[in-house]
Amino acid sequence: MASLELKNVVKRYKSQTVLDDLSLTVADGETLVLFGPSGAGKTVLLRLVAGVIDPDEGKILIGGEDMTDVDAEFRGVGMAFQNFALFPHMTAFDNIASPLEARHSSKGVIKAGVESVAKLLKIDHVLSHKPRALSNGQKQRTALARALIGSPPLLLLDDPLRNVDAKLRFEMRLELPRLLHDRGATVIYVTQDYKEAMALGNRIAVMSQGVIRQLGTPEQIYREPANIEIARLFGDPTINLLDVKPARDAKGIYVGLSNVQVHLAGAFEAAVGRDCVIGLRPEALSFVGEATPGAFPVTVEAETPLNEKIVTLVRTVRGREILVSRPAGAPGQAEGKAHIAVDSKSALLFDHASGERIGANKVVNLRSGEAA
Amino acid sequence: MTAATVQRARPSGFRISKRVLPYLLSLPALLVCIGILIPFLTSVVYSFQRYRLSQPWARQFNWGDNYISFFTDPKFWNTLQVSLLYAGITVVLELLLGLAIAMLLQKRSTLNNFISIMLLMPLMTAPALAALMWKLMTNPGFGVLSYLASLIGLQDFRWASSPSTALLTVVLVDIWVYTPFIMILLLAGLRSLPTQPFEAAALDGVPRSFVFFRITLPMLMPYILTATLFRLLDSIQQFDIIYAMTQGGPGDTLTVFQVEAYLNFFQSTNVGRSAALMIILWAITYFLSNIFIKNWLRLRERARGQA
Amino acid sequence: MEHTSLLERILRGIALTLVVIFFMFPIVWIFMMSFQTNETILRIPPQLVFEPTLANYTALITGKLMTAAGTLDIAFMRNLWNSVFLSVTSVAVALLLGVPAAYAFARHKFRGSEDIAFTLLSFRFAPALLVLLPLTLYFQKLGLANTYFGLIWVYQLICLPLILWIVRGYFEDIPADIEYAYRIGGHSWFATFRKIALPLAGPGIAAAGLLAFIFAWNNFVFALVLASADKQPVTVGALAFITSSGIQYGQISAAIVLSITPTLALALYAQRYLVEGLSLGAVKG
């Protein structure tokens, strides 16, 4: 079995701690996306798993077997690098074939293997080229083919779409899930692109500064981000964040938006009277008639289409800017005065000081990486 | 199935630990050099002895006496001064000239490549023999250079035989022999620089001098440091050229460390003094190269960080 | 940079010509002297016109030197062979020892690696004599005196630090990921070293090797102090033309020409490695 388990892994470079007591379990056949800004430790984590660098503390288990002290070539993983890391002095064919050669496969087996994976990735026509002569897209596919060819039970993909153009990235984002699923391999996928993370991951681990901040399904990460930072990273346009101080009245807990008391649905008891930040996804806001309960007045400033959405910039009475999005084709709103309402169930509250989310929703146990 | 793959790949029998491997790789080189370290230490011991081969009965430890005597010995201070002066002049001139030539040859072309290899020929001439040829060429009677000098009005130019021009002449030979070394390293450096900053600067109409001082030079710095380091180490230890040209003369004009140490050993057989001189020379080079290496490493780190 | 004015091109041309004249004139002069007898070389003032003779080369190759004091036997071809053998073997050994070490320093930042690397480099600081003289004593005891083995060992003083330090730069310039990719593919570190690191650093290694070769070739004092006459290189051998009955400038010139030839041939052959190879990385940051 190719499940992966990291136990209390620590990695330091000089005095700097890159991975801090990190634990993580990935089930066999699962695709886990490591998401986070650069410097979060994602790539280091992949390399630890691959075995090309060693942890200072902790254990790494692959398929239940302790691999901490096992050299990279014996771990049976496949890896694709962000910068492709192709062997510049070998042809694409030899690049792809190299893992099979390591197993001393026969020439025929190698040829068949390379050609089938090349066909799959549509690079069968450039196999005789050296990397220098390949386009970025072809390089990326070659690197991917090299990672896939040995059918490794554990695949490590380090932001493979980072260095390719938008069109190709879009295509690959569609192709990859099927490809990975068909292989049945356990996949660790590193990316800085939240859409990629959402599209590919069975689960997403959000990392920053060497720590997993949140681990959960894409749905969980989006709906219930652990903190402001994560909320901001997922979603385009980004989440609206407004300073508020929730209070309570007879109807429940409310916050003041544009001098209107907007009541929230949810267990926000703890937030009452504290300095908070409210997070409102643009798509959780909609233009409504003035009379709608909870509607508050804004001024429409500008409107711009974004992909399949239309985003409107509005200004509250107090001058704070808010983004509202609606699906393309939905009726628009003329410039000038308008009212918007909040889908109160999807409002998020964060502590102003710590940035942690407030609420009775499920709490994520960060240490074990498992949802509790 | 997948588990089987992993299983089969598991290591069996003897395996070199990752931690030991780098030591194993560098060990042979280190051992070879350690073999050379032992005689080095022996020399250190000699330098603390009163030790003349011609007076074996008087051999004894005099501890720092060899070194202390240097302080009051004008010959030693002259040696120190001449050595540093020689190294300074040759390295600076060779660096400037080498850089200029490298820039002339920067453009890749068959002719430039050919010229750069041809210019290596002085480097391939053993310095001791090169000095001999220069000595002939500067002979006042048969020497072609003296003849040429007389044609341009230098009737009585005495080259290596006059204290006022001896340093100049020997430096000239040093430049002739070793500038190609710097040239080839800097040429390699220039040709490996990325082209974008230069194209951008050219498009923006940035003045050439600015490009040179603010872009070319800083990017070339690690190359310049390496070339300077190797040249400096050789130059401050220069022996072949000076000894073959003037044996340290005229007077004490060119009694650099190695010449003094050589004469002290082979002619005076004063091993103690000779060893002490060389230890001081070693200390100077060690000190200088330490500075260089630190800067080199720093520059490398920085270059790495940018990449 | 491409749009150079005519004036600039002319100035560059002049500068380059001056450079070539300065560096090549002595070589050309030596070359010409190698075809002259002492009598024509020692004319006042020196003259360009002479009747070329192959006598110097004949003397070198046959080993018979005619002087005022009769015929001398010289072993120049033997010296030449010694130079070739000592330089080639020393560089080969230095590569064999230095390249893996350079790889270790470049790839594995192990404890004390910088110190060890610096120590190895520092052997280049030691004035040769400092080491050489006590070494004669130890070699005597070890039975290494007057052996090629001992000489090649000492030649490492010149070759090893140069190769180590330059080749290390090349290895550092190979992106680590390329090697990681190969290892993750299932190859041992040794296979990775052989199939990835070595070929990629190849031009640099060749260039460093050539430089080390030149320095080994030009060495003079090691063999002189440590070995007997039959193991002396050309640098010592060429001094045999300084005879008590006069300096045989013609023969020395021919000796220099002959001694440059192998290195020059090597350099011309390895031309693109030397210039391009060095530019791949090495000395840079």
Place this chain on the structure above:
Amino acid sequence: MYEKEKDLIDAFMRGQVDRRGLIRGLGALGLAAGTAGTLLNFGQTRALAADFDWQSHKGKTIKLLLNKHPYADAMIANLENFKQLTGMNVVYDVFPEDVYFDKVTAALSASSPEYDAFMTGAYMTWTYGPAGWITDLNEWIKDPAKTNPNYAWDDFLPGVRNSCAWNGKPGGELGSEDAKQWCIPWGFEQNNITYNHGMFEKAGVKVPGNMDELVAAAAKLTKDVGGGVYGIGVRGSRSWATIHPGFLSAYANFDQKDLNVSADGKLSAAMNTAESKAFHKQWVQMIQESGPKDWSTYTWYQVGTDLGAGASAMIFDADILGYFMNGGDNKMAGKLAFAGFKANPAAKAPTPNIWIWSLSMSNFSKDKDATWYFMQWASGPEHALFGATKMDFVNPVRQSVWKDDVFREKLNKSYPGYVEMFDASAPGASIKFTAQPLFFDLTTEWAATLQKMVAKEVPIDEGLDKLAESINGQLKEAGLG
């Protein structure tokens, strides 16, 4: 093989044919002179064998360290005879002169047993002897069981023989009763004048008879010969070798010394006397006016090359340097003449300082008796005669060779005036230095001071005072002063 020739040689050995008759006879038989010489030595070798057991070290091999020199060449040319005579094998390393002594020092300081015997100069034995690297040869010379009866130790020129013997005491007189024979003289050089008589005629200059005349003659030659020719070639490099030839020979002629030796054996500098200063002034003036322009780089080679190529009108250096330049393919071959030189008008005769190429036995030799067999052969009368008559083994150190007609005739024919020059100066010829272990330090410094004086960096009086002061300091430091 050469039956007839052997008969002829045997006849010569029996005294039936004189030497000239022998050579003529052999020539008639169609033999080249060199071959004749070798054959002659075969005969002599067989004669030698009659009186002494030359074969007692049969089968042994000894190794020599030799300088690339005509003496070594002459020995090598005759070596086959030694091998035949003794059944021993001889191997040798030859090193260029430029590096020869460095090689000797390197080998001996490492106590290397590789070489059994080696060529050296007498000055070097002042270092090698006290260092314990070489053997006192008296033990062998005076042992009739080890030395063949024809060796004739008394045949050596006494001044030369004594110059190779020293008791090891700093300042000790050479050749004293308690002296050790550190080396056997092989060939030697007197320092005299060799001049280009064509140039002398052209400039109307007579052979100078004293220092004043020398300075004047050199100046006149520089002025009047033309073509860039300068008056006098002397050595000037920063080396002991600059002091020992002409310079010291003339210096000694004024009864000046390098060092004083006090009654209690202490040494002190002696070159800052008024007479010395006056002499230095003349010498420096001569170089400035009429010496080579790059005098300060001049060694034996440049001095010789210039004379041979016609760039200088005369040299005050080793007589054999002039000898070599008068032969071979030198431009001035056959145009040179020789003269003894006494610098001091008040002196009776020239007092040339001498350089002696000699043979020393290494203390680290594994078989000294066998080595001595080689040494006594190589320095024996037969080889000396062979070298002098058939090869360029000048100047021989044996009186018998100088008396040999063939040798004198050879010299007179090709080197006119050489024999007269030699005869005139030989009585006063000896080493004029004080034997002491700091010889090379002090003499090199002397040369450096001379360079400074010629370059006008330091006035002569002050330079010599400083030199004396420095030398006294070094002597004290070494426990000699």
